[in-house]
Amino acid sequence: GQQVMQIPQYQHVQEGEDFTTYCNSSTTLSNIQWYKQRPGGHPVFLIQLVKSGEVKKQKRLTFQFGEAKKNSSLHITATQTTDVGTYFCAGRYGGSARQLTFGSGTQLTVLP
Amino acid sequence: DAGITQSPRHKVTETGTPVTLRCHQTENHRYMYWYRQDPGHGLRLIHYSYGVKDTDKGEVSDGYSVSRSKTEDFLLTLESATSSQTSVYFCAISESTNSPLHFGNGTRLTVT
Numbered sequence: 001g002q003q004v005m006q007i008p009q010y011q012h013v014q015e016g017e018d019f020t021t022y023c024n025s026s027t028t029l030s031n032i033q034w035y036k037q038r039p040g041g042h043p044v045f046l047i048q049l050v051k052s053g054e055v056k057k058q059k060r061l062t063f064q065f066g067e068a069k070k071n072s073s074l075h076i077t078a079t080q081t082t083d084v085g086t087y088f089c090a091g092r093y094g095g096s097a098r099q100l101t102f103g104s105g106t107q108l109t110v111l112p
Numbered sequence: 113d114a115g116i117t118q119s120p121r122h123k124v125t126e127t128g129t130p131v132t133l134r135c136h137q138t139e140n141h142r143y144m145y146w147y148r149q150d151p152g153h154g155l156r157l158i159h160y161s162y163g164v165k166d167t168d169k170g171e172v173s174d175g176y177s178v179s180r181s182k183t184e185d186f187l188l189t190l191e192s193a194t195s196s197q198t199s200v201y202f203c204a205i206s207e208s209t210n211s212p213l214h215f216g217n218g219t220r221l222t223v224t
Contacts, residue, residue: 009152033212042202043155045212088154095209098170102154 002027004091006103014111019076021106023089031092032065032072037105038085046074079110115139116216118203124222131190133219135203137183143206144186145170145213146178148199155202161186193223 005024013019023032031050035043047056049065049072056063062075072091076083086105093099115138125131135144146158147170157170159178167178175197177189190197200220204213 006154031210035213042215042217043213045214048212090155090213092210098157098160098168100157100209100213102156104152104154 002091002093002099002101004089004101004103006089006106008106009104010107010109012109012111013079015081016078019079019083019108020073021087021089021108022071022073023091023103024071025091026070027093028069029072029091029093030069030095033090033092033100034063034072034074035088035090036085037088041085043088076108079108081110081112084108084110116203116205116214118201118216118219120219121217122220124224125193126224127194128192131193131221131223133188133201133203133221135186135188135216137186137205139205139214140183141205141207141214142183143209143211144180145204145206146176146186146188147202147204147215148172148197149202149218150199158188158201190221193221195223197221198223 033048034046037043047063053067054065060077064073086107088105089103117136119134145160147155156172158176161167161180179187200218202218203216206213
């Protein structure tokens, strides 16, 4: 099956530092979604990117979709303790429900 | 949060016993999914449903069966639980295959 590689697996940052997680696919994606899961919680949808080169912002979060639609990134500026959690990307390869593949996630720890 | 209820929230069972997990939604969404979450693997699709009595296999369907007799309910059954099925199970719903997923709170299953 299709795979979405996500790095890094873990990231520890000091509060106020920036954070970035990356997702890469070997094949072209039709779109990519991002989710956040707080410790002990469930994944919560953040955003969906569809267009080549698309950039979307949500306050301190910036999401990018690569020109070739094979990679994506999530960047958090000036992290806060509320940003703690695991961030997942999920790449869609086609129209079938089974064609959404999650990355393994990046677990973010923010040290006060 | 979307109206999704998973039951039970926690379950401990012995190897070889049958187990059924329930997902109930109040959103009238067409699509329902069962995922399992294991460290280092992200979220992997077990089965999904695209309507009443319409189900299909996901990436890791061996050892699992599902049923959907009503729009609002999606059941996941482990016919004979094994220790490798110890995991956190999430139900999710979506309006269409391209829509974001909304997850339930999860069921933590331990097979001893």
